[in-house]
Structure formats: C-alpha cells, structure tokens
Amino acid sequence: MRGLAPFQTVMLTAFTAAFALALWFWPARFAGWIVAGAAFAFLVMAVWRVVLILVSAAPLPEPPIPSVWPRYTILAALHDEAEIVSQLIERLSRIDYPPDRLHGLLVLEAHDHETIAAALAAPRPDWLEVLVTPPGRPQTKPRALNFALTHATGELLTVYDAEDAPDPHQLREAAARFAADRSGRLACLQAPLRIRAPDGDQARFVDRQFAAEYASLFETVLPGMARLRLPFPLGGTSNHFRVDVLRAVGGWDGWNVTEDADLGFRLWSHGWTLGVMARPTWETPPGGLPHWLPQRTRWLKGYLQTWGVHTRKPWRLGWRGAFALVMTVGAGLVSAAIHGLTLAWVTAAVLVSAMAGLPPETPVLALCVLVLGAASAWLSCAIGARRAAAPYTAGDMMAAPAYWALLSLAFVHAAWRLVLDPFAWDKTPHRREAGPEGISPAASEAETHDALDATAPLRLSAGHAAASEPVA
Template sequence: MSLLPLLLVVIYGLCLLFILCFSGGQWQLTRLALRAYAAPPLPRPPVPAAWPRVTVQLPLYNEQNVVERVIDAAAALDYPPELLHIQVLDDSTDATVALAAERVAYHIARGRRLSHVRRPSREGYKAGALRHGLAASDGEFIAIFDADFVPAPDFLRRTIPFFLQDENIGVVQTRWGHLNQAESLLTRLQAFGLDAHFLIEQVGRTFAGFFINFNGTGGVWRRRCIANAGGWHTDTLTEDLDLSYRAQLRGWRFVYRPEIVVPAELPAAMDALKSQQFRWTKGGAETARKHLGALWRSAQPLVVKLQGTFHLLNSSVYVVILLMALLSVPLVFVREHYPEYKLVFRLASVFLVGFAPLVYYYYTAWRLAWPTGKARFYPGFFLLFLSVSMGLALHNARAVALGWLGQRTPFVRTPKAGPGGRGPRRYRTGGVGPWEVLEGLLALYFGFGFGAGLYFGDAGLLPFHLLLTVGFAAICYYSGRHAR
C-alpha cells in the first residue's frame, strides 16, 4: 500500500470530519433558533420615566458617497436632544471632511449636539477612533453605526429600554437589513448569507445562552461594559468580536433583537467584497488566537465552550475547504488506480451527509427572511451561493493564515457607492494581481478534475468539482470586471 495515496485519503477524511462537526453546529443553532421563534414573544420593556444620556458614534474614513446620509440619519433619531450627543469620528483624507463638516454645522444650527472629531493620525483604525471618541463623550450608552448604515428614527427608543431592565446587559445588537439587495447577483448572494447569520446564528446562540458577538455596527453598548472589559483593543481587525468575548468572559449579558432592523449597503463590487471578507476572516482568526485559551480556562459550561470554539473558528473553515478542494483532484486518480481504497471512499461518502445540515440551515434562514413567500427558494441559487463561497476559499484562507500567524495588516475600508449606487468608485482596494490570477488557474485545475471524473466514469466528486470550477471562475471574472 503506497504511503502517498494513504496520506491523501487520511487528510481528506479529516477535512470531511471537520466539515461534519461544523455542519452539526449549524444544525444545532437552526433547531435552537426555531425554538426561539416558537416561544411566546418576550414583552417589550417599559418606557423609562427618565431617558439616559446616549452618545452615537459614526466612525468614518473616506466615505464621501455616504457620509451625508449617515449623519442626517443620526441627527433624525427621535431622542431628547439634550441627552443625545452625535460624534462624527472622521479620519478621512479626502472630500469627506468638508462634506461632514457642512452636515455637522447644518444640524448644530438646528439645535442638535454634534461633534466633528478629527485625530492627528489613523492609529488603531476603527478601534482607535472609537476609543478616542469615547474619551471625549459623556453618554452612559454608546450606539455605533458604520457609514453605510441608516438607522430608523425610533432606533434608540426601541433599544435603550432593554438596558434599563437589567444592569448586567452590556450590549443590545440589532439585525442588519439590506438597502441594495436587488442591485445585482453579487448583492443577492451576500444578503442570503448575512440573513442566515442574523436570523439563525444570532437568534439560536442568544436563546441557548451561548456567546454572541456585537456586529461592529447597528448596536448599543453600555459604557461601563466597555470599560470593564478593557476598552477597544487594536490588535485584531475585528475589534467588535474581540471586545464581545472579553465582555462575555467577564459575565456581561448580550441581547439580540432581530425585529429591530437597521438597513445597510452591501458591497456591490468584488474588490469591496474581498476587502470586507479579508477583515472578517483574518480578524476572526486573530480573535480565536487571542481568546480560545481564555474561553476553555473559563468556568463556562462545556456546551458554551464548544459552541464558542466553533464560533471563533468560523473563518478557519475556509482553510479546510481549500485543503479539501486541492486534494480532491488527485483523489480522482487515487480512486481509479488504487482499488484497495474503494471501501475507504465508500465510508467517506457517509460524511458527505455533513452538507445536509447546511441545506437545512440556509433554507430555514430563507424561510424566515421571506415568510410570505415573496421570493422563492431556488435550489440553483443555493448551489450558486455555495459555489461562490467556495470560490472565496483561497482569498479567505490566506487571510485566516495571516491571522493565525499573527501577521499585522492594515484595516482596509469597504468602498460604498452610496444612494442608488451612483457614487464615484474612486477608492480602489486593489485590482487584478497574482492572487486573482491564481484563482483563475484554480478554476482550470478544478475543471481538469471534473473532466478527469467524466473520463474515468467516476461521478463521486463531479458535483464538488463543478461547484469549485464555477465558484473560482466567478470570483476571477468579477475581480477582473470590477477592476476596470
């Protein structure tokens, strides 16, 4: 028995086992979310006799396409003006500065309390800006909105009362909506994936008492919670996930309210999507590296530790997917030329049922997002979503590897086009480079694996290779198209 084919089979089998465990976690969260939705709705907290002071922070960096919209939305919040302070945390180096200054002055003249905060440097990126603004604020509660978010006027009146019924609540997080979901296939695919996170994962984790995360925007912090957890750190690209785990490890409770929706703009171009994905996946790996040990040393129940581990390792699944994909092509030849492994491959096929919970997870999310059936669930659309997600495996696996290795990289903003998608896209995050070329070569590589399966009459890996070929080809195509 040759050692190399055996090694390929063993590593591939371990990857399948990881996917099975990951999918099992998603199945558990889906069941928990459905139980949460079936439970009697919690009563709305009473309107307080006296409202507390609130600071709204708007971190900005070169957001000329959306800066006026987010400042106007914050200024339109229905809250006692004498208790509301809006901080425009502006690290911009372009026309955003003048646009922000004009809108701040406009609302100040109409009785609103706003501050246009400019730092001497962009040190610490978003986390540094939030920390800098916090030192100059007096709010007992801190609401945060990224530049592309548009909170409704009643946002604070719907979220602040939750804090006032329990002093141990540190965060109230709300659900993201989508301003431009229908703009393109790319935005529809993103909305599909984000809905699963906000309608299943966050709901299921909250219902079971697992750790959840502040999503970086569209939520409110208790100031005392931020301070007690150590404040905003700048050593990861996901300062939100980092502070969330530090706070919950210190005993703070997080509340998630899916019925409160804050619409936001989805990245409409591949370079923008990739910059966002890089931050999320690399930051997730950095946070896992930072907190996994503390999580397992804590006094949390075992089930909380297990779910927290999969939560922190969410982004690392891309490394496993990429490794599986790369190994799958030589395995076509192993299956053909080493008949002694046929039983092993038959046993391994059992692990493919690990993908079934993912179908259940995403189908349930779609049903919750469209309860009236206004949008039909197309199996082809779901397969395309899986395919494009696989196509991002190289890009995201690289980000995860950099995160686990502790290599520092800058915080690259996600370009936003603004209302109607008509704003100038002058903020490039990168064009076609060697990694995009490699994605194209991988599309050919998996196409070769698909052809080899057809040639040998072996259908076992044909669906996998077809999804990979389409996914990597789509990522390569959009990268080139949007670089123009």
C-alpha cells in the same frame, strides 16, 4: 500581544505530536479517522444550526417604556467617506429620541481633509458634533472609537457605520431593553443588520449571497445564541452598550481588525451578557467580488486574531463561552478554510466517475453528512431571509456552494495578510445611494425632525493619542 501563549504552545505541540504518531503507526486507519472526525463535526454544526433556528423562532417580547430616557451617545467612525457623510447625517437626524438626551460624534481622521470638510459643510442637528482623531497607531476604526469613548457623555452608546440606515426607533428600543434587564448584567444589545442593494437591485450573485448570509447570522444565529444566553461575535455596527461597562473592560481592541467579534467575548469573560433587539439597521452590500474579497479577508483575519487572543487562556470564558467561541469564530474559520477543498473534491469525484461511466465512489457517510450540512445552511439562510424580507430563491440555494468556495480564497488571503500585515485595515469603499436620500423602508415612514442647524458645534482635539496595546 503577538506570539503563542504557553497554553497554546502546549496544545499545538500535543496536537502535532498526536497527528505525527497516528500517521506513523496507523497510516491505513488515519484517513478513516479524519473522515469520521470531519463527518462528526459537520453533523454537530448541522444540528446546531437547526437548534438555533428553532430557539430563535419566538418573537422578542416588547419591553416596557422607561420613565426616564437615559442620555445616549452615537458614534460613527468615518474614513474617506466624503461622498456619503451627508447621507449618514440625514439618516442620523431621523432618529426618534429626545434631542436633549442625544449626543453624537462623527469621528474622523486628522489627515482625512475631504471628509472633515464635507462633514462641516453638511447641516447637522445640534446634538451631532465632529470629533477629529489625532494621528497615531494603529490607524483603525477601534482606535478611533476608543478616542471617541473618552468624549462620550451618554449612559448608553451605539456605533454606526457610514453606509448605515438605522431604524428611527432603534435607540428607544435599546434603552427600554436595558431598563427592563433585571439581571443587571446586560452589557450590550446587537441590532439586526439587513442588506439591501442600492436602488433596490440585488441581481448580482455576490450581493444576493451576502444578503442571505447576513440574514442567517442576524435573524437566526445571534438571536438563538442570545436566547441560550451564550456570547457571540458582535456585528461591526448597531451594537448598543452600557458606557460604564464598555469603559471598565477597556473599550475596543485597537489592534484587532474585527474589534466587534473580540469585544463580544471579552465582555462575557468579564461576567457580562449580550442580547439582541428587533429594530434593524439597513446596509448596502460591498458591491461585487473586487470589494467583497478585501472586506471578507479583513473579517477572517480579525477572526484569526480573535481566536488567537481568546484561546490564550480559554478558561476565562468558561465552558459555555468556550463552546460559543468554537461554534462561531472557530467554525467560521474552519468552514472558510475547507469549503473550497470540499467543492473541488465533490466536483472531481463526479467528473472522474462520469468520464469512467461509473457511479461516484464516495463514502456514503461523508456524502450524507455533507448533504445534511448544506441543507442546514440553506435552511438557516432561507428562514433568515424570510424574517428579513430578503430574496432567497431556489437558484440562490443552488449557487450558494460557489459562494462558500469563495470564502476559501478569502481565508488564504487572510492568513497570508495576518503574517505580513496583521494590523492593516482593508477599507470597504461606499457610495451614496441614489433616490430620495437613500432612505430605508422604515425611515421613509418615520417623521422627520425640524430643520437642522448648520452651525452645530465642532470639537477638534489637539495632541496625540498614545497607541494602545493589544488586549490580551
């Protein structure tokens, strides 16, 4: 659904009018109000990060083992992944779950002949099938997942990406946590995503900052919000769902390029809750600025879409859900928009003062809040990195503002792309990892399954899937 809703139109008009009136009648005070408002927002975010760090400190309790393991469906939507589809199959085959209770689908696009051929040629366990999505619009990952959802036979379902290396025991933990849920309202569990560069090399600036950013999100922010029983934007992979609930809420929004972020809040708006788990999934970083920028552009564009969808009728989220939306999606967008400007302002103030031989004329309140905000971000990254066993040194901390400034470049690109091509999916290329099948630390210690069956069934679906409407 495109265009502003009546509520959004009223709020935007009121904000614009208040801004214009304040600028007209109180121009001298207006700048001070903006600085004070920004300082207050930075202070709230800094305190919020510290709260999440503290709340997320306690380890998750071990759930009891269920008497019966539920049937589980694994979905992996791939596009132009011929190079690494066999690697993904190798990793999925190491999953430690009763094979007779597993059902997996490699979801491929009809025109992607190379990936289809590679998937069919690779040895696959009996429970893993190839499902070809018929042509249709929009050509996005969530549309493919929605098509696969109609073929899912499990009571529980998880989604993996092409480059993923999930902990072999992840499905058992998720099934046990769902079984132990006494509320009956738990709809989704998010596994932590941890970044490791190919061949174990994380020397590149963007890769190291990306790993720290992931560690902050998946080791402190999301566990903290789950402990506070708040909704949060899901990661694009390794989320575990109850299939009946997923179908009841309409699956994924096929038009949202960060369908995971949207779905977390949509589940909440329907009365369901989200949780986290301990067993991780390892991923590789995008691989430098040329690949990082399109990926981050897509994420921010999807955040803009998610913000637009869920602020149409924000009361459906309740005050707690609306607060969580502001502190995650809203704060992420605002931070990305102003990081570059903030760094430019600080740099210019220091350079001008140095050239003039004078101390910087920076408001003390603004400077203190800025330092506090940066310190809380550093702390969240450092503690998250320690929990994820990821590198994060003093040098990484000093270089972090430059990485944050790059987010502003991605934000401008995302806003422009939202106007020109809102539903285009900027694909991140992936390469097969070197070494013995690119095995993750946990996977290398896990027992492998017996020899795989190369004649696993193929499911080809004829016909054309109708393009779904955007979720309102």
